[in-house]
Amino acid sequence: MRWCLLAMVLVPSVAFADKHKKPPKKKPPVDMTEPAAEPAPAPTPEPEPPPTPPVAADATPPPAEPAPAPVATPAVAPAPKPADKPPEEDKRKLFELSGYLQPAFSVVHRADAVPRDRLKYGAEATRAGVILEGAPIKWAKYNLEVVVAGETNDLVTKVDTVDSNGDGMPDDVAPTTERLPGVFVERAVIEIEAGYGFSLVAGQHRIPFTVQEQSPSTQLMFPSRSGPNEVFVQGPDLGLEVVYHAPEDRAIAQVGGFNGTGEPVEVSTVHGVTYSARIDINPLGEFPVAEAANTKPGPLRLGFGAGILYYSSRHYDMAGFPGAEERDLRAAASVRVAISGLYVQSEVLRRQRTDSLSNRPDITTGAYVQASWYQPALIGFAPLARFGWAAEDEGFAPRTTLWLEGGVALYPKVSDPDALRIIVEYLGERRVTEAEQANGAIVQAQLVW
Amino acid sequence: MRRLLLLAVLPACLDYLDPGQVGTVRFFGEVQSTPGSPLPLLPPISDRDGNAYVLSGGRDLRQVTVFTGQAGGGWVSGCALHKGDDRGAHGWVGRTRDHAWYWSGDALVEVSGETGSCSFVLDRDPASAASISFLGVAPAVRDAPSRTSVVALIQTPNDALPFWVVVDLNQKRYTQLTRFAPAGDKIVVLGTGAVDEAGASVFLVRYELDGLSYVEARYLDAEANITRTVPVSGLNALGEDAVLDFLAVDKDGTAAGVLSDGRIVVFNRDGGSARNATGMTALGVHESDGALWVAGTSGGPVIASIAGNGAVGNPEPWQAASKADASLRGPLHVIDDRAAPRRNISWTDSYSGIGPAAFLSASTPHHYAIGETLWLVGGPSYDAGGELHTQIALAPIGVSYP
Numbered sequence: 001m002r003w004c005l006l007a008m009v010l011v012p013s014v015a016f017a018d019k020h021k022k023p024p025k026k027k028p029p030v031d032m033t034e035p036a037a038e039p040a041p042a043p044t045p046e047p048e049p050p051p052t053p054p055v056a057a058d059a060t061p062p063p064a065e066p067a068p069a070p071v072a073t074p075a076v077a078p079a080p081k082p083a084d085k086p087p088e089e090d091k092r093k094l095f096e097l098s099g100y101l102q103p104a105f106s107v108v109h110r111a112d113a114v115p116r117d118r119l120k121y122g123a124e125a126t127r128a129g130v131i132l133e134g135a136p137i138k139w140a141k142y143n144l145e146v147v148v149a150g151e152t153n154d155l156v157t158k159v160d161t162v163d164s165n166g167d168g169m170p171d172d173v174a175p176t177t178e179r180l181p182g183v184f185v186e187r188a189v190i191e192i193e194a195g196y197g198f199s200l201v202a203g204q205h206r207i208p209f210t211v212q213e214q215s216p217s218t219q220l221m222f223p224s225r226s227g228p229n230e231v232f233v234q235g236p237d238l239g240l241e242v243v244y245h246a247p248e249d250r251a252i253a254q255v256g257g258f259n260g261t262g263e264p265v266e267v268s269t270v271h272g273v274t275y276s277a278r279i280d281i282n283p284l285g286e287f288p289v290a291e292a293a294n295t296k297p298g299p300l301r302l303g304f305g306a307g308i309l310y311y312s313s314r315h316y317d318m319a320g321f322p323g324a325e326e327r328d329l330r331a332a333a334s335v336r337v338a339i340s341g342l343y344v345q346s347e348v349l350r351r352q353r354t355d356s357l358s359n360r361p362d363i364t365t366g367a368y369v370q371a372s373w374y375q376p377a378l379i380g381f382a383p384l385a386r387f388g389w390a391a392e393d394e395g396f397a398p399r400t401t402l403w404l405e406g407g408v409a410l411y412p413k414v415s416d417p418d419a420l421r422i423i424v425e426y427l428g429e430r431r432v433t434e435a436e437q438a439n440g441a442i443v444q445a446q447l448v449w
Numbered sequence: 450m451r452r453l454l455l456l457a458v459l460p461a462c463l464d465y466l467d468p469g470q471v472g473t474v475r476f477f478g479e480v481q482s483t484p485g486s487p488l489p490l491l492p493p494i495s496d497r498d499g500n501a502y503v504l505s506g507g508r509d510l511r512q513v514t515v516f517t518g519q520a521g522g523g524w525v526s527g528c529a530l531h532k533g534d535d536r537g538a539h540g541w542v543g544r545t546r547d548h549a550w551y552w553s554g555d556a557l558v559e560v561s562g563e564t565g566s567c568s569f570v571l572d573r574d575p576a577s578a579a580s581i582s583f584l585g586v587a588p589a590v591r592d593a594p595s596r597t598s599v600v601a602l603i604q605t606p607n608d609a610l611p612f613w614v615v616v617d618l619n620q621k622r623y624t625q626l627t628r629f630a631p632a633g634d635k636i637v638v639l640g641t642g643a644v645d646e647a648g649a650s651v652f653l654v655r656y657e658l659d660g661l662s663y664v665e666a667r668y669l670d671a672e673a674n675i676t677r678t679v680p681v682s683g684l685n686a687l688g689e690d691a692v693l694d695f696l697a698v699d700k701d702g703t704a705a706g707v708l709s710d711g712r713i714v715v716f717n718r719d720g721g722s723a724r725n726a727t728g729m730t731a732l733g734v735h736e737s738d739g740a741l742w743v744a745g746t747s748g749g750p751v752i753a754s755i756a757g758n759g760a761v762g763n764p765e766p767w768q769a770a771s772k773a774d775a776s777l778r779g780p781l782h783v784i785d786d787r788a789a790p791r792r793n794i795s796w797t798d799s800y801s802g803i804g805p806a807a808f809l810s811a812s813t814p815h816h817y818a819i820g821e822t823l824w825l826v827g828g829p830s831y832d833a834g835g836e837l838h839t840q841i842a843l844a845p846i847g848v849s850y851p
Contacts, residue, residue, distance in 0.1 A: 356473070
């Protein structure tokens with residue numbers, strides 16, 4: 001894993017503080033010194049006992065650490081702290097279990113498709129996520145997010161050979177497939193703090209290339225990321241990054257190395273490392289990447305950012321001999337502004353891929369702008385709008401796509417708007433080059449627990 | 450301007466080949482030919498993934514061989530699907546992300562860029578099992594999210610008249626069946642051309658009705674609906690596949706091609722005719738940036754513009770073709786890319802594998818990258834039993850039109 005070696009060179013010591021990825025208003029992690037139920041004055045017994053950790057061993061601290069009070073004991077006063085340490089330093093949070101459910105119904109009409117595919121509707125976009133996180137050591141945390149998505153995988157259950165002329169030689173194959181839910185690891189990382197604002201993240205997570213890619217799925221402004229963003233970077237990858245947070249998050253810098261393929265190196269015929277770097281400047285102070293958080297009323301915040309990915313790889317044939325070398329450079333620039341419930345975010349993206357064999361650069365350019373304006377009333381509501389553009393294969397056969405989205409986000413509980421959100425939106429995709437368009441609508445509810 | 454601005458903003462530079470400059474040359478196989486005759490090669494094509502496709506064949510040959518080069522290196526050959534004994538290979542009609550299709554004889558054949566495997570498209574009618582002849586196929590594969598399709602004129606032995614159809618290349622079915630009209634005799638396709646990326650096309654057809662011969666240009670949209678029919682004069686004596694390779698079509702719908710008798714046919718949505726090229730031997734008509742050009746020779750590679758009214762300009766030396774031809778004559782550094790492990794070799798006696806000089810193909814050279822095309826290079830050869838075996842390589846070359 002070459003990216004590990006790279007990271008070790010870059011980081012003399014390890015640390016972590018993933019402030020930017022943490023959605024606001026989350027419940028505090030399960031604390032070995034406090035009950036896990038509703039926060040309340042410590043001496044007052046809670047009406048309900050906190051959940052018991054699923055694994056008893058979790059409640060047992062490492063021998064070198066001070067022994068905390070058992071988690072399973074409800075409504076107990078905090079255990080006594082060692083006299084030589086402040087109480088904050090002694091907190092080790094074994095785990096916090098949280099999650100979300102995103103039932104969604106979508107309908108898409110594509111007039112030019114074959115009759116079967118002309119009108120598609122269903123709840124395939126439904127997702128559910130379970131997040132487990134904690135800090136068993138005071139300077140090390142972990143975060144695991146597993147997503148179950150509805151009917152996203154086509155599993156081949158049977159393959160028949162077709163011998164249409166009866167000569168004994170198969171002319172074709174006829175596979176039988178079955179659609180099944182997919183289970184994905186969205187995030188599985190350990191995070192280590194090194195002090196002085198430096199930290200390190202290792203594991204599987206989304207490459208911090210664009211500002212939208214860093215936003216948690218539950219904190220997106222729309223049910224999904226923008227079309228242009230998905231053209232340039234998609235899904236989590238295995239890697240390691242070093243993060244620096246300046247005071248008040250006025251600047252955040254991230255440098256990392258990733259597999260680039262999203263799969264272990266050993267099974268791939270393409271070997272390489274993706275290097276990533278991103279810097280965000282927030283001149284007016286903390287400005288999280290969580291999009292939904294920024295749609296709520298607040299002071300004026302500004303954010304400027306730029307990211308770059310460089311993927312250098314070599315292809316190998318099935319016999320294991322080397323083929324072409326490939327260089328893939330992607331760049332992104334972002335600007336964000338939020339004030340009084342109005343949030344506008346825009347990014348410009350560019351990709352240039354070259355190799356040692358083809359003499360044909362692969363060029364793609366894209367951009368999007370999205371805005372939301374939150375208005376609290378009896379319920380909270382926020383009109384949404386997004387426009388995206390991408391021009392792929394510009395050096396070969398340009399293919400231009402436009403996306404237009406518009407809708408409204410409803411927040412039934414104004415006092416805690418992120419707990420439940422309902423989005424109703426129109427989604428239009430216009431394939432300019434192929435003179436084809438699709439129109440659809442999505443209704444998504446999101447319950448965070 | 451937009452490209453320059455983007456390049457200035459982003460911290461990376463892209464290198465394109467200069468006109469006439471030869472890129473990485475990949476030696477992939479051999480072709481057989483009769484000594485003294487041109488190599489049986491048609492202009493290659495590539496797909497979006499970067500796989501390359503080479504078709505060895507010709508209008509007078511009744512066999513083809515396909516070579517498929519993977520984007521990451523390595524080649525596969527062996528596909529030789531062809532149909533019919535009265536027509537030769539026409540050429541590649543289009544590509545998607547990792548597939549390409551060629552029209553040879555009466556057959557439409559799909560080739561996979563990943564594996565090099567190939568298969569007939571609609572070799573037989575799904576309903577009657579009758580053999581389908583592709584009388585004409587538009588070189589305009591429409592690669593859209595909804596479907597991958599191409600417009601064609603097909604006929605089975607059971608049909609008195611051919612049918613305009615949309616061929617779904619993924620499902621291998623035809624739809625939008627429309628009978629050819631009027632109900633004439635001896636219906637043949639002289640040539641086809643692509644009008645746009647959205648699948649629109651033009652067919653040059655000849656038929657007889659009540660003892661009279663008619664030649665018409667029929668413009669079709671991607672759904673095989675005829676949007677315009679115009680007469681084209683001067684072609685009544687020509688037969689099937691009279692247009693060499695394919696017609697070239699400019700942004701306004703003006704189409705042109707070189708005929709088998711050496712003349713040029715030019716027409717637009719109001720009609721047209723065949724005419725002689727003056728001052729040059731016309732070898733092909735090319736489209737570049739929405740304009741049409743006649744490519745040929747006159748003591749060297751020359752080129753002449755075609756105006757919107759069909760007028761052919763005066764030929765002028767084609768500098769890019771001359772420079773490329775000089776570069777191809779070696780010595781060339783060549784990668785033996787036939788099988789791993791690859792190795793570097795050198796060719797000292799190489800030349801353009803298509804036409805008498807570089808870029809002198811009958812139809813538009815493949816748009817490979819900005820200012821680049823794919824070309825074939827002939828290398829060392831040997832005589833075996835009266836057959837000439839010539840090594841062939843693929844090379845990107847910088848190209849420009851005046």
